Amino acid sequence: MKRSDEPVYWLLFGAGGVVAAVLLPVLILITGILVPLGILNADTLSYEKMHALATSWLGAPILLAVIALPIYHAMHRVYHGLHDLGIHPTKFLHYLLYGFAFLVSVAALTLLIQIH
């Protein structure tokens, strides 16, 4: 029998859960609420600052983690949540949802490598 690949997804799900719980609230607050409402200066998310963040050795892995891990977390929950709604797991659904998470992660990694 083939070994289950579930532990890999569970690990990504768990790591994504931690990032979603600890880091995403403050990021959503800054990028989605405080800056758009003008409570924080628009300069907070200026091109220069964000570019410096995305090209730095510390910033790039953080950005990758903040995008790649929560998307695995979300797709894992959608996959199992659909089951709770009567849409039962199939190979197709598995490839579709985890494939999407994989695509988002690879896109983030590629962009971070490309950016100068």
Next chain:
Amino acid sequence: MDISQSKRKPYVRQVKKSWWLRNSFYTGYMLREGTCLFVGAYTVILLCGLLRLSQGPEAFAGWLHALHSPLAILFHLVALVACLFHAKTWFSLAPKAVRLFKGAELMPEKPIIMAQYIGLAAVSVIVLLIAILA
């Protein structure tokens, strides 16, 4: 496990799609699971920002401008609430998922849960300070 190889034909009891609305515990569970939609959507928004960032200052300004629409702000407000609700359930789940022992005694849940809230507060303050001061 590959279920397509199995010859089993288990009986699956039919369940109404609204089963989780009849019991508040199950409703909370489904709401918690539902928060992942906002988490997923936000990562896609961040990815769009990264794509626009890689395309230059003008493209990135367009992404920033899009965040100013009332609909975007409303989405982020709901996403923030969803994320905090997810955090609350995640923190209370942690001591059940990872059982820590102190000697032969199981560590009490309360301090572990509190420590995580302190972690959330500390990380939030640090990120906010970096955003304001950097």
